[in-house]
Amino acid sequence: MSAKTILIKVPASTANLGPGFDVLGAAFSLYLTLEARVLSGKQPTTITYSGNNPHTVPRTVRDNLITQTASYIAAAHGTVLPPLDLRVENPIPLGRGLGSSGSAVVAGVILANEACGLGLSKERMLDYCLLIEGHPDNVTASLLGGFCSSYLAVNVTKECAMLHALDPSEYCSEGNNADGVHKRASDLPLPPIENIGRHVKLPLSKSIRAVVIIPQFELSTKLARSVLPEAYSRSDVIFNLQRLSVLTLALCSEKPSSDLIYGAMQDRIHQHYRQHLVPGLPKILALTPAQCPGLLGICVSGAGPTVLALATDNFEAIGREVQQIWTNSQGADGKAIQSEVLVLDVVDEGATWTTSSS
Numbered sequence: 001m002s003a004k005t006i007l008i009k010v011p012a013s014t015a016n017l018g019p020g021f022d023v024l025g026a027a028f029s030l031y032l033t034l035e036a037r038v039l040s041g042k043q044p045t046t047i048t049y050s051g052n053n054p055h056t057v058p059r060t061v062r063d064n065l066i067t068q069t070a071s072y073i074a075a076a077h078g079t080v081l082p083p084l085d086l087r088v089e090n091p092i093p094l095g096r097g098l099g100s101s102g103s104a105v106v107a108g109v110i111l112a113n114e115a116c117g118l119g120l121s122k123e124r125m126l127d128y129c130l131l132i133e134g135h136p137d138n139v140t141a142s143l144l145g146g147f148c149s150s151y152l153a154v155n156v157t158k159e160c161a162m163l164h165a166l167d168p169s170e171y172c173s174e175g176n177n178a179d180g181v182h183k184r185a186s187d188l189p190l191p192p193i194e195n196i197g198r199h200v201k202l203p204l205s206k207s208i209r210a211v212v213i214i215p216q217f218e219l220s221t222k223l224a225r226s227v228l229p230e231a232y233s234r235s236d237v238i239f240n241l242q243r244l245s246v247l248t249l250a251l252c253s254e255k256p257s258s259d260l261i262y263g264a265m266q267d268r269i270h271q272h273y274r275q276h277l278v279p280g281l282p283k284i285l286a287l288t289p290a291q292c293p294g295l296l297g298i299c300v301s302g303a304g305p306t307v308l309a310l311a312t313d314n315f316e317a318i319g320r321e322v323q324q325i326w327t328n329s330q331g332a333d334g335k336a337i338q339s340e341v342l343v344l345d346v347v348d349e350g351a352t353w354t355t356s357s358s
């Protein structure tokens with residue numbers, strides 16, 4: 001019998017870009033890659049993982065985000081994921097604001113589509129990604145690529161809560177299908193909704209590169225979302241709306257202006273509420289284009305703690321300025337915060353994959 005091999009490549013992403021909380025996202029030139037060999041018979045699924053903090057990544061189908069996602073998609077189509085030999089290489093740091101969970105969810109949806117031959121369109125895959133991730137910014141960029149602006153056409157909060165309340169053992173099988181641990185779509189408490197989101201891809205200026213400064217500590221999105229208020233004042237909402245509309249166009253200008261962009265990347269919806277989770281953040285966000293030539297604007301990447309500086313020049317020098325502030329700040333362990341600088345491009349192409357039989 002011929003063996004199927006699936007190769008999947010998914011970009012990292014940033015989200016929010018300042019005022020665009022849960023709206024703006026961009027795909028980065030940093031990729032999770034996954035090779036899946038479909039095994040025959042009743043062999044168990046095996047997962048090998050290399051990358052950032054590998055010991056923290058679960059290797060069982062029920063606990064690993066990629067296989068959990070793939071199993072859910074399979075179950076929602078009345079089938080099970082076949083046994084797999086999965087090899088994941090992931091340079092995207094976990095829990096740092098570079099969309100690692102979004103990339104894992106995208107990889108999981110594609111994996112189910114290919115391993116189970118579901119024939120889903122990209123739009124339908126996006127529906128599932130949105131349903132699982134719960135907010136559109138990271139997964140839209142990772143799946144489709146580019147600089148994206150998106151909204152949810154359906155309020156998925158309730159449905160996401162239902163999905164996350166499911167015990168993965170209700171829809172995951174360890175690959176030995178003999179145990180028959182799966183539910184059919186009609187048995188799942190979550191009906192798979194269609195057309196969940198809408199998005200546009202914006203033509204980001206080619207002269208803009210992203211400097212990401214990644215501290216060595218993690219911050220889970222769950223925690224970073226839990227500290228946000230339920231309601232905002234009218235003045236704070238207006239503050240963000242005004243900047244968001246200017247920012248989206250200003251970032252697409254042939255000659256991006258720091259005079260427009262720096263102020264347009266200010267935010268009152270999330271960064272202030274999260275700053276106690278990221279030591280040194282107020283000082284970092286106060287860096288200006290006058291102090292750092294080439295800097296257009298600076299913000300928290302996603303839910304943090306990584307900092308994103310958009311720039312047209314002096315990328316490494318800008319990264320070093322941020323690093324210096326962290327070196328002079330104390331982390332939770334009382335020590336200076338070490339960090340890594342990457343200079344990345346926003347990539348037009350999102351997730352790609354090939355499936356071959358040998």
Ligand SMILES: Nc1ncnc2c1ncn2[C@@H]1O[C@H](COP(=O)(O)OP(=O)(O)OP(=O)(O)O)[C@@H](O)[C@H]1O
Binds near residue numbers: 100
């Ligand atoms: N490749 C992966 N394989 C398995 N689990 C993963 C993978 N990538 C991420 N995860 C899971 O997602 C968690 C991180 O998700 P979280 O949403 O907290 O942060 P993030 O996605 O890196 O940041 P942000 O959402 O702010 O961009 C990890 O701790 C891990 O449990």
Ligand SMILES: N[C@@H](CCO)C(=O)O
Binds near residue numbers: 016135221224
């Ligand atoms: N918009 C999301 C991105 C992180 O996943 C947030 O800031 O919580």
